[in-house]
Amino acid sequence: MFENLFKLFKKENKRETLCESSKDTAKERLHLVLMQDRANVSADFLDLMRQEIIEVIKKYIDIDESTMDVRLTNQTNDDGTQGAPALYANIPILNIKDENKKMKMEEQINKETQEKTKEALEVDQTTIEEEDKKIEEAIKIVEEEKNETQNKEKNNEKIKTQNEKEKDVKGESQEKEKNNNNSESNNEGNDKEESEVQNKTENIQKKIKSQNKNQKRKNKRE
Amino acid sequence: MGEVIVITSGKGGVGKTTTTANLGSSLALEGKKVALIDTDIGLRNLDVVMGLENRIVYDIVDVVEGKCKLRQALIKDKRFKELYLLPAAQTRDKSAVNEEQMKELTTKLKEEFDYILVDCPAGIEQGFKNAIAGADRAIVVTTAEISSIRDADRIIGLLESAEIKNPELVINRIRPNMVKRGEMMDVDDIVDLLSIDLIGVVPDDEYIITQTNKGEPVIQNKRAPSGKAYLEIAKRVLGEDIEVTIPGREQSFWQKIKSIFRK
Numbered sequence: 001m002f003e004n005l006f007k008l009f010k011k012e013n014k015r016e017t018l019c020e021s022s023k024d025t026a027k028e029r030l031h032l033v034l035m036q037d038r039a040n041v042s043a044d045f046l047d048l049m050r051q052e053i054i055e056v057i058k059k060y061i062d063i064d065e066s067t068m069d070v071r072l073t074n075q076t077n078d079d080g081t082q083g084a085p086a087l088y089a090n091i092p093i094l095n096i097k098d099e100n101k102k103m104k105m106e107e108q109i110n111k112e113t114q115e116k117t118k119e120a121l122e123v124d125q126t127t128i129e130e131e132d133k134k135i136e137e138a139i140k141i142v143e144e145e146k147n148e149t150q151n152k153e154k155n156n157e158k159i160k161t162q163n164e165k166e167k168d169v170k171g172e173s174q175e176k177e178k179n180n181n182n183s184e185s186n187n188e189g190n191d192k193e194e195s196e197v198q199n200k201t202e203n204i205q206k207k208i209k210s211q212n213k214n215q216k217r218k219n220k221r222e
Numbered sequence: 223m224g225e226v227i228v229i230t231s232g233k234g235g236v237g238k239t240t241t242t243a244n245l246g247s248s249l250a251l252e253g254k255k256v257a258l259i260d261t262d263i264g265l266r267n268l269d270v271v272m273g274l275e276n277r278i279v280y281d282i283v284d285v286v287e288g289k290c291k292l293r294q295a296l297i298k299d300k301r302f303k304e305l306y307l308l309p310a311a312q313t314r315d316k317s318a319v320n321e322e323q324m325k326e327l328t329t330k331l332k333e334e335f336d337y338i339l340v341d342c343p344a345g346i347e348q349g350f351k352n353a354i355a356g357a358d359r360a361i362v363v364t365t366a367e368i369s370s371i372r373d374a375d376r377i378i379g380l381l382e383s384a385e386i387k388n389p390e391l392v393i394n395r396i397r398p399n400m401v402k403r404g405e406m407m408d409v410d411d412i413v414d415l416l417s418i419d420l421i422g423v424v425p426d427d428e429y430i431i432t433q434t435n436k437g438e439p440v441i442q443n444k445r446a447p448s449g450k451a452y453l454e455i456a457k458r459v460l461g462e463d464i465e466v467t468i469p470g471r472e473q474s475f476w477q478k479i480k481s482i483f484r485k
Contacts, residue, residue: 021404026368027411033368034375034415 046070053089062095138203224255224332227339227459228357228386232373234344236365237394240430240440242341243271244449245361247439248456250302254336257296259308259327261353262343263318266310273300273437274307283311283318285327292330301442306335316348321355328356337459346380354381360389361421361459366396366407375416390421392455397426398470409468422455424448425469 050070057063069090229242239262246258260268263283269275280295285308292308299305308331311318331338340357343349354360360381364374374391381389393412400406413420429446433439441449447469457464 023401023404023407023411026407027415030368030371030407030415033372037372037376038379 053091057091060097061093062097064092064094067092224335224338225359226328226332226357227337227359227361228342228354229339229361229363230342230350230353230377230381231344231363231370232346232377233364233370236363236370237424238344238363239267239271239341240434241361241363241392241394241424241452242268242339244439244441244452245456245459246305246337246339247299247302247441248453249337249339249459250299250305251441251453252456252460253304254460255304255334256302256337256339257306257308257331257335259331259338259340260310261319261324261340261349263310263349264312264315265343266312268307268341269297269309270437271434272307272439274309275437278309281309281311282327283314286319286323292327301438316343316352319352321352324352324355346376350377350380354384354386357386360386361392362389362416362418363392363394364412364416365394366401366412371407371412371415378416378418389418391416391418392421393423395426396423396469401470420466421458422451423466423468424451424455 050068053070054063054065054068069088071088229238229245231238239260242258246256249256258268258272259282260266261282262268266281269278274297277297280290282295284290285292285295296306296308299307328338328340340353342353362374362377362381364370378389391413393409396409397406401408409420409423425447427446427448429443430440430448433443433446433449439449439452440446441452443449451467451469454464454467458466
């Protein structure tokens, strides 16, 4: 009799400890808190991750967001000890979007093509702007080279006098033509440089033409 | 050359100052020359716990600012010959001392003392940084409460990033009865969570309060279980290889006799 009573008592005690042990809840809570602390992660971290997971999954499946459960847990090893932390996610599925998916895919493709054409137009405009800049730079370079050649001319008195005569004759002609004339009148030694200058001026003229075309294109679009 | 041990916890009120006072006294009892530094500037308490509050003339800030010599600021303990206290300033704040000055101070003290125990303020701000600046070794004090363990974990991380390796753990205020009932976290649980070496477990007893009321270390009361725990910790600090006795798990008289016969 007494033994039976004792056994009953012991069992009840054990049950109480199992139910009431605040130690285990403390342990569990601490484990999670420490993990988050150690990962140097804020409390919003799980919420943020949850949101993004929902967004990705929504594309493919209808899910019940209200009953969705995402949390960090500890895997238990086979021997009952605590193992590595794990991300646990329980996401109830309402419907798998199979037909909807196809429709959406088509819509997406349409959207993508539209976006691509938009992007292409934007790219065109940016290239035009880039070309404009290049032309400006080229013009600067040519002007600098012109100055250099003029310096050289100052050194050679003969050439200088010739140039002066020619300048007098031609008066206020365009800058580029002037440049060409200078190169014609110079000595044989300077021929190479002069030809380069010529090429550049030609290039610039071409670019200006292309620029004009681009501007026309722009105007048409507008 | 001495060793600088910082006693820290993160959370306040877990027993850093009590641990510093009693561990220092225990080491002095073992015949070591010990200096205690209170770095809790503005909230000094190690002096009252040691019962030396009436003897303060100069403090740590005076030493750092060159107003007095280090020797002048060190207060000799009433009970132990080789125990000294360098008190914190009460009218200044934590910025009165910087990390460089702390390093200089501890290296000076190392020349003369075997152990320098640094009582760290709560928190992880400048006061904490100052306290750990010159430390070779760290003892982290925690209780079995969630908040204290969490802060201890953070402190362990900060100690490791400050390259103070292998901090040791003192679990304070364990109540064996509550542990038995499953209402307080077990020593093993805490060691598991924090995963550092355990150097001692101090039971919660009333002697701590009564002894502190008198301004005496608890190790002087031979009936106090907490005092025994501190004496044991001191031995382990000195490098003795003794098993940590865990309150509530002590062997009964008969078990002891049985274990002797088993050997």
